[in-house]
Amino acid sequence: MTTHAVIPQPILPSDTGWRVFARRLLSGALFASVLVGCGGGGGGGISGSGQPPDPVVKDIPIAYIERPLPRDDDGELLPLTPAGRDDFNPGARLFIKARATDDALAINVTDQAFAEGADYDVKDLTSHPDGSRLLFAMRAPEIEDAPDEDQPTWNIWEYDLSNRQLQRVISSDIVAEVADDISPRYIPGGRIVFASSRQVRSRALLLDANKPQYAAESESGDGPAFVLHSMTVAGDDIRQLSFNQGHDWAPLLRDDGRLLYTRADSYRNNRVSYYTSNPNGTDVRPHYGYHTRLAEDTPWLFNPELMADGRLVGIYKPRDELPGGDIVAIDTSEYVEDDQTVLGTEGDALDKLTVLPVTLDGSISRHGYFSALAPLFDDTNRLLVSWSQCRLEALNQDTGDSRYVPCTEANLAAEYEAAPPVYGLFLYNVDDNSQQPVVVPAEDVIYTDLVVMGPRPAAAPVDGAINESLASEGLGILDIRSVYDLDGVDTSGAGIETLRDPAQTIAAERSARFLRLLGAVSQPPRDIKQVPGSAFGVSRAQGMKEIIGYVPVAPDGSVRAAVPADTAFTIAVLDANGMRISPRHQNWLQVRPGETFQCNGCHQRDSQVPHGRLDAGPMALNTGAETSGLPFANTEPRYVAEMGETMAEVYARIAGAPRPQVDLVYNDVWTDPGVRAKDPSFDFLYSELAEGPDPARVPTSAACQQQWSAACRVTINYPAHIQPLWQLPRVERDADNNVTADNTCTSCHSPADADGLVQIPAGQLDLSATETDADQMLSYQQLLRTRFELELVDGVLQERLIATGEFEADEDGELILDAEGNPIPIFERVPIGRIMSPGGAFASGRFFSRFTEFDPMEDTFDHRGLMNDAERKLLAEWLDIGAQYYNNPFDVPE
Template identity: 50%
Template sequence: MNKFCTLAQVAGGLFSLLLLAGCSGGSGEGSSLGGGEQAEDPVVVDYPVVYVRRTLNRDEDGGLMVDDLYAPSAFNPGAELVLRDRATASAAERVLTEELFVSDEDAGIVFEGGYDVKDLAVSADGAQLAFAMRAPNIEGLDDDEQPSWNIWLYEFDSAELKRVIQSDLIAEEGDDIAPAFLPDGRIVFTSTRQRRSRALLLDDNKPQFSALAENLDEPAFVLHVMEADGSDIQQISYNQSHDLSPTILFNGRILFSRWDNMGGIDRLSLYTVKPDGTDLQFHYGYHSQATGTGTGPDPVPAAFSKPQQMPDGRILVTLRAPEGITCGGDMVVIDAENFTEAYSEPEQQGILQGQESLSVEQVITDGGLSPHGLFANAWAFHDGTSRLLVSWSECRVIDPETELPQPCTDEWLATPDIVPADPLYGLWIYDYVEGTQRPIIQPVEGQMISEAVTADTRPVAEFIPQPIPGIDIDRDLYDEGMAVLDIRSVYDFDGTAAVDIAAVADPLQTTAAERPARFLRVVKAVGIPDDDTRDFDRSAFGRNRSQLMREIIGYTPIQPDGSVRVKVPADMPLAISVVDANGRRIVGRHNNWLQFRAGEVRKCQGCHSRDSEVPHGRTDKEPGSAWAGAPTSGAPFANTEPALNAEMGETMAQLLARIAGHPVLEGDLKYADLWTDAALRAKDPSSELLMSELITPSPTSVACQSDWSAACRTIIHYQEHIQPIWDLPREIIDADGNVLEDRTCSSCHSNRDAAGMAQVPPGQLDLSANQSGVNTNFSTSYVELIFDNPTQELRDGAVQNVLVQDTDDDGNLLFETDEEGELILDADGNPIPVMVTVDIQRIMDTGGANASRFFSIFEAGGFHQGELSAAELRLISEWLDIGAQYYNNPFDAPVD
């Protein structure tokens, strides 16, 4: 949502009057932005120009409001869409959207205030303009009943203006913004309608709703395509946060900005995808999130906004802070053909090589005053010149004596506590090679030109046809709504083998028990509804809400060479984890959502280190595979079953899929040795970790325990599935039925002994199911396991926290002091020590099972060796690995 600006925040939107060399003034030689005659530019006079003119958005106190890239549905009334027949200062203008929204009191529609317009796009032939527009608020309607953002079209020849989706009912299914024209005449746009995702919710016995983005502020915008008449709307991306600003590259792929926010990583970088949603790939900038400029020594966070391809193939973006007032940033071009990150070395060190500013002088993007001004938007001409159509504002400050704006001269910038003036955006033609800047529309106080486009012709992008089931894609997979995940080797990290893959794959050199990676877990994101759909208590996310909620949709064995080839459900955000034989994740969480379309086969080389800047997921830039696969055709892998003959370069998983068909995910961890040549040594023993062996309530249905399918899920709730493990009776009984010892977890780990007397819980751990007195949102056991808790002792018959005297960083004892820093003395005249509790390191960690010290207690030699079953330990491991949530279904969580 929009946030209000302080005067300090407004500083980022102000600019100097220092213009480029060769920029002529209006009223006299060398003046800046005054009126007057300008020489018309013979190169661009024949291009119509369309732009958005709007009032500066202010809060109730008159302060400027923040423009937040992470809030794309924000409604800022007071805009209008304007056309000039030529891109010159003297051309007459016409408001295309004038009197479009007229109240009809007889029909009960009374508009309040203005409308909003944004996201202009022109077809390659220059004949059509597409844009997003939201009608004014309607009097008497609640917020959720107000008009939504819609896609509109304008035909330049006929001057026809129309909404693309004619049906009011369909048009209002979600907010539609950011249109772009595909080569075949269809329109790609981003929308909260989440059409396919909503339909699939019915399969999960949930109501249809648009899931919130991972910041839980508004529904996620994801990519859709539709015909030019608004029919056949298809969802093509499945991110859990926003996919923004799609544009078409010359090669026919869709370039867009994706907000990766799983686990709170918060990165807005560039991705590409085919128009049917297949072959989603990272493109540029995942590790280049701090390439802005500022007044301090370090780069500041900046986002790649409004990408578009330049005539030379580079990508033009506005580099700006993700949140700021309507002040824009710098014009930057990205050489994504040759680079995937900005800098030559990791950690944003080395040479800035992947991108460069087109501004002749430096633009400051950290919110401080930028003497050269700032750019709100830039649009490239495709006319063989180095010209851009830009929305630009000079830098101004407020004269404290006259309270009038003044240019950001060196004198004013040196003035202490100077206050910035409002931004002043006009429309300009900016030549970044010639160093000239010519005004088209003079800026007006209180208004801004937020974006503009020209209706010139552009190269028609390559057409990427839809795949045909049965010819281009597997018909059976397509009909099943399934896809295939093919991983060459999980031991391949960024092109480097983490182990000797050939040795690990050889049964005579490595047994199954010695292989670290045993299974691949596939996890599905759980869509989070808004409060109107399900107003649940947000404590349901547990201690750390960064993972939100998760469902496990199954496992598949990892073959000895680390390869995987398995069927997975299409059209949903998925993540994967490599786990060991106990079902515990052994590498970091996968922090990017994968997506698969029906019939698609997605291949990857292997795994990726979280902080590595080696390209991963972009096929034309990633390093070669660390695993060559089978060395020859017509022979088995070394020392494996003679009947399993490989083809050269094939992985073990590919070989099995070719012979037996694609395997499916299983609900349990099941291993069978398919590879060892029994003539050379005995096969490794089979193993199973079965959910059906749980005595406590299972997180899967009975039907799924016996016959796992693509519709099955493991959904773990703490109170329903983990707490019963602590409460399960575990008594040692003699032959006569007498209880010799009660080993029930919660009976032992309690603040009361067998006689009901107060005690310090054994191991300082209370596993009671009652509501915690420390954090009343959770049970006592959850707080004791997941949070840091104070050490306790039995004192005067009561359990109390252990207190010790606090010390400073140098180890000096601390005593109570007053506001003047003087010691406070007790009744005896002695200083009063500052007492603090001593926390115990928590036994479980939301980072995962292997980050928790809990499991060592149950291993060989541990204090509780063998007291929990393998199935119980597996369930606890899964729960920790997916985030240790209190609930994993918002419709099961308590109502707020």
């Protein structure tokens, strides 16, 4: 007969210490209670150790979620992984104990919501600051044979300890089942913040854009994006707070009243780090771990909570390995990365709270594993933890029986196999590394959420300032002190003070002239629209994007302009030709209606310099006006500055914050004409594209060209807006209007001449609209992929092949001979480098230079003047945003 004894192992420094503790802990009834099948878990009964309660916590209720150890269909143990945001793992139960002692009755509070024996799931447990109520996410059992869209969703539930009442927060079935709601937290003002896939505001904006309402897919491709929402404690007035295109979840409320939450972002790179915001969604900032939390093999902090000292604490373990992890606290106030302080010095933000090490490298962890924790907030530096001793399975070779034994030196030396974990609940004292049992360990049980319900200080309400006038227009303000400030380095060349002085610098000498605002294009679920990979072009990495518009960059590099609220957007710095000169800003920004969002400058993607946190990183380079009551040197006298204001701030205060425009328009508003002549104005207008036979090739509406609004977008699709450039008639005529030259792109860049005879396309570049098997026009592939040289052979156009000097051989390396006994040569095609790059217009300089330069020694045809400024600007912006084939999923043919 096989006997498995469960022996709790404390974290003590030696085998002798373990034996002393075991004799003290396992006296009397407790030893009987830890045998297999006796007590343990919630079980709705009394554990019964007889050990006297801790007087400090005897009256503090605790709550916990108990579930079976995760196993596969064959019964093999699976690693402890955080449940996916909408994953359903039935079998969980929520228990409450009136006090944190082993002899307190464990009451199941969630079974009452469903029929007896129902397999439901519970997670994301939290409590009200006054300890009177519990919040959690719960999902009803599967409906047999029902399709996925008819299955229950995750809902937010509340349990009131005073009246023992359990109720769903959103009472309406219709409203509750619209989407999955998880990760609830109480916040000041009688509201609840939570993560949800309902996307209430984003859906409304889709409808305004004449698109179907849907929950947008996460850019990581793992289902609908979960973003932050809030509602009243009565379950109404649901508001969307965040507009990330990835996931925002697990919000926590800091002592300063701000939210700290987990964000997955960055264009399918799946960076997972911590962000903060105000509870109304304003002032979203990266906070911690953007660089060091990236790699898949980097251990992650599961089930995070905030300690009384403000540190983030949780279970630290590899993402998809091991049956548990270590207890680690992270100081996110003084650090921005695991190894970097807010001051930029090296350090270690991670503090392992266990004296003896928990092994995370896959070897046997002698000191066991933890699966969940909760701070006590009682000034004792204690945690409620779920902990499993380290156990080994000792097999008797003679009888075939096995038993579980602790991980002593002798047992480890015997090389026994690791046994499954056996989790129990303990009060763990960080100061002296001691433990007191609260729920004795039981086989096949794990605890994934813990809460200590003692009262704790409530955070003060905090919300960002709102401009009601802007809010009524659906706008906010983006304020950048200087785009030349790159991680604290002045990239302007001449210096910001020199650039802002018109007497020292003319506009043509300033590299940054415009800011392009780019909006995210949310992808629909497959049941709404199936979008093939070919629709994204050469790569899905940049997704699809729309251009919101362009705003001017002031001479000192500052920007203060209105932007659409409740919209995921990003930015790019442009030169006078409308070409991006900045690295791609691959993080989504947002403003709430009426919000002003401020930043110092720009950021290199892979730079380790803290970015976004106002309490970290370099000071702003653009210090603004040196005094009040005077204009900047040699500028228009009416733009009188206040001390510290940037040029853009001065202009916005006096003339109003500029609204974006879909066209590039430059007017010199700064130069004092008494000092020198103003710089010449210029514009690149979409209306110039309409001079051809097809006005539909303009990628925005006539209304947006006349007057921009928050709903205006520029949507560039290659078939509709770029291919027509190659086919637009471009002819030269004499005085009698006779055609003297046909410079239409496809007249030369085509496999047939004007008489229909086969020809090698000029420059080996075919710009015809021929469809290919890849659901993309041939011209698109010729421009953006490697193409191969062609040659005419007996009137047939075919790829040119050249001998490599090698010969065909069999798998043994022996030459293969033809019918005449000769070796068979190997031929290969001759590649031609692509002429355009999805990296942007500057990376496609070889193409654009054709229209501005001519070298008679190398060029066979003079392209200068064949495309106007508006056409080149259209090509530049299309390349800059990623050279997508489509930028609207609903324009993609079925």
